[in-house]
Amino acid sequence: MEIAAGLVLLVLTVVICSAVAGRLDFPAPILLVAVGAVGSLMPFVPEVRLTPDVVLFGLLPPLLYNAALQTGLADFSAHRRSILSLSVGLVAFTAAGVAVVVHLILPGIGWPAAFAIGAVVAPPDAVAATAIGRRIGLPRRTVSILEGESLLNDATALVALKTALLAGAGAATVAGTGIDFVRTAIGGVACGVLVFVVVAWVRKRLTEPVIDTSISFLTPFIAYVAAEELHASGVLSVVIAGLLLGHKAPVIQTASSRIAERLNWRTISFLLENAVFLLIGLQTRWILEGVAGSTVGVGRIIALCLAVLVAVVVLRMVWVFPSRYLLAAEGIGPRQRPPWTYTALIGWAGMRGVVTLAAAFVIPAETEHREVLLLVALVVTAGTLTVQGLSLPWVARRLRVPSPDPRDDALVRAELLQQATQAGLARLAELEAADGGTDSDVSGLLRSRLEQRDFAAWEQLGPDAADEETPSDRYARLRLAMLEAERGRVLHLRDQGRVAHEVIEDVLATLDIEESMIGFVLGRRRELEMSESRGDAVRAREECDHLRSAPVAPEVTDRRCEDCVREGTRWVHLRTCLACGHVGCCDSSPRRHASAHFASSDHPVVGSAEPGESWRWCFVDELVG
Numbered sequence: 001m002e003i004a005a006g007l008v009l010l011v012l013t014v015v016i017c018s019a020v021a022g023r024l025d026f027p028a029p030i031l032l033v034a035v036g037a038v039g040s041l042m043p044f045v046p047e048v049r050l051t052p053d054v055v056l057f058g059l060l061p062p063l064l065y066n067a068a069l070q071t072g073l074a075d076f077s078a079h080r081r082s083i084l085s086l087s088v089g090l091v092a093f094t095a096a097g098v099a100v101v102v103h104l105i106l107p108g109i110g111w112p113a114a115f116a117i118g119a120v121v122a123p124p125d126a127v128a129a130t131a132i133g134r135r136i137g138l139p140r141r142t143v144s145i146l147e148g149e150s151l152l153n154d155a156t157a158l159v160a161l162k163t164a165l166l167a168g169a170g171a172a173t174v175a176g177t178g179i180d181f182v183r184t185a186i187g188g189v190a191c192g193v194l195v196f197v198v199v200a201w202v203r204k205r206l207t208e209p210v211i212d213t214s215i216s217f218l219t220p221f222i223a224y225v226a227a228e229e230l231h232a233s234g235v236l237s238v239v240i241a242g243l244l245l246g247h248k249a250p251v252i253q254t255a256s257s258r259i260a261e262r263l264n265w266r267t268i269s270f271l272l273e274n275a276v277f278l279l280i281g282l283q284t285r286w287i288l289e290g291v292a293g294s295t296v297g298v299g300r301i302i303a304l305c306l307a308v309l310v311a312v313v314v315l316r317m318v319w320v321f322p323s324r325y326l327l328a329a330e331g332i333g334p335r336q337r338p339p340w341t342y343t344a345l346i347g348w349a350g351m352r353g354v355v356t357l358a359a360a361f362v363i364p365a366e367t368e369h370r371e372v373l374l375l376v377a378l379v380v381t382a383g384t385l386t387v388q389g390l391s392l393p394w395v396a397r398r399l400r401v402p403s404p405d406p407r408d409d410a411l412v413r414a415e416l417l418q419q420a421t422q423a424g425l426a427r428l429a430e431l432e433a434a435d436g437g438t439d440s441d442v443s444g445l446l447r448s449r450l451e452q453r454d455f456a457a458w459e460q461l462g463p464d465a466a467d468e469e470t471p472s473d474r475y476a477r478l479r480l481a482m483l484e485a486e487r488g489r490v491l492h493l494r495d496q497g498r499v500a501h502e503v504i505e506d507v508l509a510t511l512d513i514e515e516s517m518i519g520f521v522l523g524r525r526r527e528l529e530m531s532e533s534r535g536d537a538v539r540a541r542e543e544c545d546h547l548r549s550a551p552v553a554p555e556v557t558d559r560r561c562e563d564c565v566r567e568g569t570r571w572v573h574l575r576t577c578l579a580c581g582h583v584g585c586c587d588s589s590p591r592r593h594a595s596a597h598f599a600s601s602d603h604p605v606v607g608s609a610e611p612g613e614s615w616r617w618c619f620v621d622e623l624v625g
Contacts (some may be wrong), residue, residue, distance in 0.1 A: 006046065013039075014274040029277040029351075030389050033382055036281020048282040055358030057224065059276060060154070061238050065220035066269040068151055068242025069249075075144040076243060082145050086346075087123075087152035090319045094122040095160050097315045098308055102376075105304045106296065109369055112167040117373045119160035120360045121312055121380045123153035125353025138349070138396060140404055142342055146349055154355050155235040159184055161359055187232025192240025195223040199245060200252045212257035213264050219245070276354040280381055283357060287378050290371035301372055305379040312380055313350065313388070320347040341399040348395050351388050352381040411615055414457035415624040421450045422622060455588045456521060459572060461613060470572050471588055476518050483515050546604040546618045547625030550578045553607025553616060561585040563593040573610055575617070579603035595619070 017035055021028035039045045076083065098118035103111060124146070138146075159181050199219055203212055220238045227237035249258055291301060324343050360377035363370055396403075428446060456472040469477075487508065494504045553576055561571045561584055571585030575594035580603060584593035594606055598619045605625075607616045616625045 002046075006048075010275060010278065011271060014271060014278055017278070018270070018274050027389050028274060030385055032274055032277035033281040033385055036278045037284040037382070038281075040282045040285035045282075047286055048279065049286060050279055050283060050354075050357060050361065052358050052361045055354055055361075056234075057221075059272060059354065060358070061220035061224040061234070062217075062268065063272055063276070064151060064154070064235060064238045065223075065242040066265050067147060068239045069246040069265065071144070071147050071151065071243060071246070073243050073247040075140075076148050079141070079145050079148055083148035083152060085323050086145070086149040086320070088156050089323070090149075090316065091119075091122045091153050091156040092160065093319050094312060094315045095119040095157070098122070098311050101307050101311045102304065105300060105307055106369060106372070112164050113363070113367050113369075113373070115167070116161055116164035116363055116367075117308075117360070117376055119157050119164055120363070120373075120377050121308060121352060121356055122160070123157040123352070123355060124150055124350045124384075125355060138345065138392075138403065139342065139401060142345055142349070142401070145346060151239045152236070155185070155188065155233045155239075157355070157359065158235065159233070161362060165362070165364070184231070184233045185236060187230055188227050188234065188236025189240050191227040191230060191232055192223055192237040193244070195219065195226065195237065195241040196244040196248075199241070200248060203252045203257070207254045207257060209254070209257045209260040212253060213260045216261050216265070217268075277385075280354055280357060280378075283378060287371070287374050291375045294369065294371050296369055296372050301375065304372065305376050308376050309380050309383045309387075312352075312384065313348075316350045317344075317347040341401050344399055345392075345396060345401055348388055349392060351384045353385075354381075356381045410457070410460045411624065414454070414461065417454050417457045418622060418624075421454055424450060458586065459588050461573065461608070461610065472521070476522055480515065480518060483511055487511050543625040544618055544621040544623050546620055547616055547623060550605035550607075550616060550618075550625075553578060553609070553614060554581070556583060556609040558583070559609060561589070561593055563596075564589070564591060567591060573608070575606040576609045577601070577603045578605045578607050578616065583609055 013035065014032065017032050018028045020026075021031045040048070095115060095118035098121055099111065099114040102109060102114040102117055106114075163180070199215060202215060206212060206215070219241060223237040223241040224234035227234040245252075249261075253261070294301065296304075320343050321340075324340070356377050360374050363373060367373070425447065428443065432443065452472075452475075456475075459470040459472045490504060490507055490511070493499055494501075556574065556576055559574060561574060564571045564585055569590045571591075571593075572588040573586040574583055575586055576583050577594075577597055580601065582597050582601075582603075584595075584597045584606075585591060587595055597603070598606070604620045605616050605618050608614070617623075618625065
């Protein structure tokens with residue numbers, strides 16, 4: 001009963017603190033660590049001790065797996081040199097540097113123990129990087145590198161820790177260490193690939209969403225345990241399996257299975273990620289009690305904790321700047337350097353997490369000054385989360401590193417949907433030809449729905465005038481009102497008890513899916529309305545000859561469609577012909593005068609006439625440039 005009550009209080013604290021942090025626009029991880037630390041000092045709060053098994057086998061696999069599922073394999077591959085430099089080279093460099101610092105301040109401690117604590121504090125945390133990095137809007141390139149680093153560096157740190165402990169027992173050699181590292185890494189990757197192959201085979205045959213989601217929950221534990229049983233890296237096994245399964249999900253899973261998996265993992269990861277930070281804080285009391293009986297002086301303990309905290313920050317900076325040429329952005333030549341501001345941001349974003357504490361507990365109890373080493377791990381974890389986590393937004397602003405622009409995303413999203421529509425229409429034409437002609441009403445309905453979907457994406461661009469309602473906005477407003485009435489009628493029939501509960505739930509689920517889709521689009525719209533930046537988005541496809549030869553869209557001072565004015569209609573967005581300067585309304589407008597002008601003039605390229613937008617559209621090849 002006490003355990004159940006404790007779990008309820010743990011989850012309740014996580015939910016309340018996360019909600020408060022969201023209202024205050026404050027990083028939830030930092031608030032949870034602080035609440036946990038204060039709570040651990042309260043006499044009525046029971047002592048909570050994390051053990052290596054709980055963290056490494058219970059918490060780490062699902063956290064790493066969820067992070068891997070959300071990490072694009074293409075992004076991971078594009079930044080692989082940067083990721084490997086940070087996750088392998090930097091971890092070893094930090095472990096060695098911290099070992100020197102510890103040995104200088106605590107001369108009585110042996111080199112194996114000093115290197116062990118260095119390996120413990122070396123790896124930044126995947127959860128901290130994701131929780132803080134995405135919240136403050138770091139550039140996607142930076143977040144991709146940080147996430148990739150955090151997915152792999154735990155494996156390097158754990159192997160380094162194991163080596164240090166074996167060296168302390170006199171059972172490690174340089175050659176053996178190298179062979180063990182390679183064997184562990186290769187075994188972990190192979191095990192991850194094998195788990196991916198098996199799970200993918202099963203998923204193609206068991207398409208029930210509930211079963212598929214259950215398999216998803218088991219996968220990280222299977223991958224981790226299988227690798228560890230083979231004396232390989234469980235961390236690498238989980239990461240590789242997650243990356244491959246996430247990449248192949250659109251092929252091996254049904255749409256309903258993907259939706260169910262995504263929603264369930266969001267809930268689980270929310271609880272686990274935030275509970276981890278609360279548990280970190282709850283370790284404070286018993287670690288401090290252990291230090292109270294140490295033979296090391298208080299002054300030396302404080303000096304050691306601060307020195308190691310400074311060392312992990314400085315050593316990271318010392319590593320990333322000389323290796324800047326490895327931190328090349330996607331699409332840039334391999335030896336070209338990214339902006340130094342991105343490098344500085346990556347160097348500063350080195351928050352530690354629960355793996356650091358869990359690894360510290362692995363240090364044997366008979367190790368000299370173990371209680372001090374545990375305190376060092378706690379101080380580094382809490383210190384980096386607090387100092388770097390709180391200052392990261394300020395550093396990003398000072399360095400003027402741009403966050404992702406929602407308007408660029410909206411433009412690329414519209415272009416991708418346009419390309420998808422072209423593929424869908426081409427397939428429809430093939431089917432019509434194979435069938436000897438399709439019902440014109442059905443064919444027209446399909447084309448109309450694709451057209452409306454594309455229009456909704458394009459309408460998210462343009463002005464944010466509150467008094468202008470686009471056709472998609474009007475559709476959303478009216479359809480939501482209709483859904484409310486429809487749901488009310490279904491609930492009225494349910495209350496009469498004349499329809500089976502299962503049938504009622506099925507109909508309500510259908511209405512909920514449609515409402516959630518509309519809500520998703522409206523949420524994107526609100527993001528655009530709150531954004532102020534304008535930038536150049538990455539195109540989904542290369543430009544055609546028409547776009548390459550067309551001039552830059554000129555600034556339009558007289559922002560109106562003369563054809564609409566003459567006909568008494570209202571336009572949505574405006575386009576400028578780059579050949580003759582004609583200004584016409586877009587296809588979301590009732591009369592589509594920009595398209596009509598192309599049909600009569602054959603001028604292929606128009607540019608957006610909306611303020612702050614510089615993109616162009618080719619009518620011939622249906623491409624954005």
